[in-house]
Amino acid sequence: MNKKRFLFLIMLLFSLLPITAEQYSFTSDFLKSVMAEGKENTLLEGNVLIQSEKKKIKADRVEILGKDFQFFICEGNVEVEDLEKNFTLTSDVFHYDNDNRIIRITGPSMMEDRENKMIIKCSYFENREKDDLIILQVGVRILKEDLACRSEFAVYYRDRNVLELTGLPVVYRKDDVFRASRITVDLDTDEIRMEGVVQGSLLSKSQDDNDAENNPAEVVEDSQADTELETPEESP
Known part of the structure; x- marks a missing residue:
């Protein structure tokens, strides 16, 4: 089929979306569509590119299901660029x-947040766009300049630029290490709040201290927390 005509058919098909919905255009090497009521299904394969004013999606295969094309299932070399949020x-x-407007990823994934200069890796990712809220689970790794975080569960409030870490959380800030039951990090100020059983090691920077590495400074903990100082045993 002529590529220009193929693109026109795809754009015509998705112009049926409600005016209030996000408008998309699509290109691919192959298109198969079923529009029978209750069985709506559109399959795109080969060099799939889906675009709107807010998003750009690339994949090897995309299946679109439901009335008004509600559900997108993308597979193979998936790359999603959020043009509005810059990630x-x-x-x-x-x-x-x-x-x-909910994104879910089950399996290894990576988010490059250019706006906040941060990399996020995990095995479960859920982005609730309406709430500007991201939920991360399983092997969570968050990397930012001079700051690295590890946990099994995290909530990222993008509107406030705040991270809440639980599930064996560890935060590394330069040479300092923090562990607790719950750790909250303000990514704008690098302020760290710890709750529960708190452990930490702070490396003194005083030029008068000739043995800074063996003289950790005091850790400031939550009023109900127990405090223990320890030497860091691992790196992110």
């Missing part, structure tokens, strides 16, 4: 609920 997601499988 990029990469994964093998990507699910998007277009009506509720």
Whole structure:
């Protein structure tokens, strides 16, 4: 099929979306569509590119399901660029609920947050766009200049630029190490709040202290926390 005509058919097909919905254009090497009521299904394969004013999605295969094309299932070399929030997601499988504006990724994924100069890696990723809230689970790694975080569960409030870490959380700030039951990090100020059983090691920077590495400074903890100083045993 002529590529220009193919693109026109795709744009015509998705012009049926409601005026209030986000408008998309699509290109791919192959298109198969079923529009019977209750069985709406569109399959795009080969060099798939989906674009709107807010997003750009690339994948090897995309299946679009539901009335008004509500659900996007993207597979193979998936790259999602959020043009509005200025971040990029990469994964093998990507699910998007277009009506509720929820992104879900199950499996290894990476987010490059250019706005906040941060890299996020995990094995479960959920972005609730309406709430500007990101939920991260399993092997969470968050890297920022002079700051690295590890945990099994994290919530990222992008509107406030705040991280909440639970599940064996560890925060590394330069040469300092912090562990607690819950750690909250303000990414704008690098302020760290710890709750529960707190452990930490702060490396003194005083030029008068000739043995800074063996003289950790006091850790400031939550009023109900127990404090223990320890030497860091691992690096991010």
